[in-house]
Amino acid sequence: MRRMKVYHVQKVYLNNMKKEFQQDNATAPKRRGCSAIVQRAKTILSRVLTCFHQKQRGIEDIVANADSSNVKLLALPIPINDESKPAPLSTFTNVAKPTPLASASSESQGQLQDQVTSACQAPSAAAIIAGESKPSPAGPFTNDCRGKHVTDTSSTPLAQFIRTIKEKSHGLSIDDFTFHKLLGEGGYGKVLLASHQATGQQVAVKMVSKRRLIMEGSEEIHTELQVLKKVRKSPFITRLYGCFQTKDHLFYVMEFLSGGDLHTLMEREGRIEGEKLRLLAAEMLCGIQYLHSKKIIHRDLKPENILLDHAGHARIADFGVAVMGFSALFKITGPAGTLEYMAPEVLSYERYDTTADYFSLGEIIYKLALGKHPFLIGSEQNIFVIKMKVMNKKPVYPSQMDPNLCDLLKRLLQIHQKDRRKMVKNIRQHPYFNTVCWKKLEAQISQQEFVSSSVSSLPPLERMDMDELINAEASMPSLHPKHQQLFRKFTYICK
Structure with a gap:
């Protein structure tokens, strides 16, 4: 009796499997038909995208060949996607705000730009041709934050100084400057007030001992130079103009900030x-x-x-x-x-x-x-x-x-x-x-000045004897050539 029950269960199971197999065979053509439809849809989509890109390239050709009398364009890059926009600061993008503060709007998040001095985002080529949008030369600022007057700075002593040092094929040297005063002193070196002999531009020159850097470790040698080169576009960080070296010291030529600290x-x-x-x-x-x-x-x-x-x-x-x-x-x-x-x-x-x-x-x-x-x-x-x-x-x-x-x-x-x-x-x-x-x-537009009446004027431009500072390590043994090789890429002129 028990064997008959087992046999019956097995027979029912086999019959069910047979029915499922027959159903699968019946629906197989339908599934194959669905796969064909999906493949056809992919082909059509690919052709649509190809046509779209060809039209975009056609618009760019129209813009490139447009006559200035018919189409007014600025000399700005024409972005095809949003990747050309300056990246926002990573610390303040796509983050939730603490509960006590109101959540930031998309407009306020757009203020946090990675390059604060970059040009404004150009509209699409189609929008320019259609007259729907006109790029503004003033940059990405609203009317209430836009400067009304533009001052020509090409003839300032600073501009002349930068042009002069860029034209020097052999770079800067200590003979290019007249030193006046010790501005400050730290663990790594000294900061001196100097003036460029050819242009009279006042600069701050930071003098760092090579021996001190070698004692701290070779990875510290180029850190400050690399940082200053990377952040040179920020108006809130001291600007580096150039670097040079002697056998015992490194020199950073930086902007002189007369307000102290x-x-x-x-x-x-x-x-x-x-x-x-x-x-x-x-x-x-x-x-x-x-x-x-x-x-x-x-x-x-x-x-x-x-x-x-x-x-x-x-x-x-x-x-x-x-x-x-x-x-x-x-x-x-x-x-x-x-x-x-x-x-x-x-x-x-x-x-x-x-x-x-x-x-x-x-x-x-x-x-x-x-x-x-x-x-x-x-x-x-x-x-x-x-x-x-x-x-x-x-x-x-x-x-x-x-x-x-x-x-x-x-x-x-x-x-x-x-x-x-x-x-x-x-x-x-x-x-x-x-x-x-x-x-x-x-x-840095129309900033209010906060100069106190007690701020001292610029120090008198008296010549300072640099021999004592330069020769302070002259009595020490010369640096080994392998140590001097650590500084071979230190020379720099701002771009």
């Missing part, structure tokens, strides 16, 4: 308040974001490294400990820079990225606004003591402080870098910066 500004004026503080904070933020868009972490932001031009506007300087080429997968570890302006994750030897620069920015703005450091009292050089104070002490915010400024500082001074990363997303849309026109700021 934020440290001397605070010593001279005390607290910085109102629109002046807001503008300085916005300019520093623009410079930091530009660095981060180029995958560069500064790591040594402090008042002494924020220089001021003749009108009192900020420039970020000193990239000796900067790091290039970071990414979401590549983070760095270890302290670098100035202890009292290091982020907690740097002091703790944790892996970190660009968020460390935002913490340093918060400390600078706090000190500008209140005249003191948010965590430290006096000068402390013990890394363990500084770490404990930064990690455990909460900054004090006076009751009379602008609430928007207070909220901005709390976001920048978040102890944990994950929290800080969330808080600085879309920081340009923070209420503290509501009155800032970012396009106008980045274009």
